[in-house]
Amino acid sequence: METTLLFFSQINMCESKEKTFFKLIHGSGKEETSKEAKIRAKEKRNRLSLLVQKPEFDEDTRSSRSGHLAKETRVSPEEAVKWGESFDKLLSHRDGLEAFTRFLKTEFSEENIEFWIACEDFKKSKGPQQIHLKAKAIYEKFIQTDAPKEVNLDFHTKEVITNSITQPTLHSFDVAQSRVYQLMEQDSYTRFLKSDIYLDLMEGRPQRPTNLRRRSRSFTCNEFQDVQSDVAIWL
Structure with missing residues (x-):
């Protein structure tokens, strides 16, 4: 009976080490995933920033075109x-x-x-x-x-x-x-x-x-x- 108890004790120790190793790997994956998420979030912010600025460029273009049309029709x-x-x-x-x-x-x-x-x-x-x-x-x-x-x-x-x-x-x-x-x-x-x-x-x-x-x-x-x-x- 004593030998059997010692044998199960060793199995539990191995399982504990495997779980620890798995947690380390799993934790690293989460850390990597977190970095990727930050990168994606940054890219999304950049895209949103460009979308916010786009109407300004369009407005400038329209103003420029309007000025050109005004120039063409200013002759009396x-x-x-x-x-x-x-x-x-x-x-x-x-x-x-x-x-x-x-x-x-x-x-x-x-x-x-x-x-x-x-x-x-x-x-x-x-x-x-x-x-x-x-x-x-x-x-x-x-x-x-x-x-x-x-x-x-x-x-x-x-x-x-x-x-x-x-x-x-x-x-x-x-x-x-x-x-x-x-x-x-x-x-x-x-x-x-x-x-x-x-x-x-x-x-x-x-x-x-x-x-x-x-x-x-x-x-x-x-x-x-x-x-x-x-x-x-x-x-």
Whole structure:
């Protein structure tokens, strides 16, 4: 009987150790689970924070869009009527220039007005370095063969510019600018006056959405170092 009692005592000791070992393992699992729960809770708080902030971003976006729409419809019919008096009056008005540029984009010919704007900016260049950098930029973008925004010029005009581009002056693009101006005045301007874009402005109607291709990058001399551009006042 004594031997039997000792035998059961040893079994109880083993069971006690197994239970202790199981508790240690189980406790570690709970600790691990607790860490994972904290991580999940933190992620959930972050997601909630983003959701709370999202309406603010949406509101900013809506405000920005509203501002853009207001900008498009701020032209008075009286002012728009004046643009029909002459092409020069259209281009001399900031909103007129913007409306005409928008129209040219519907015809895929915005390179003409961009070239004209670039030439206007070029005439304000100061110093030989600025003249050289701006002239080179205009030549590479609008004049040279296969330029990304090559304008339609006759061979002689392009040749004169090409031969003088190494030593440009403030008048290097005068002839080319004049030819492009005449082209727009005699061709694009007459169609602009009959377009929905202009008629809506003249009659004070809200602007209609237009099917435009991706906005092309307008000319800017900010691509070059030490060059200050005033082209922003034209857009």
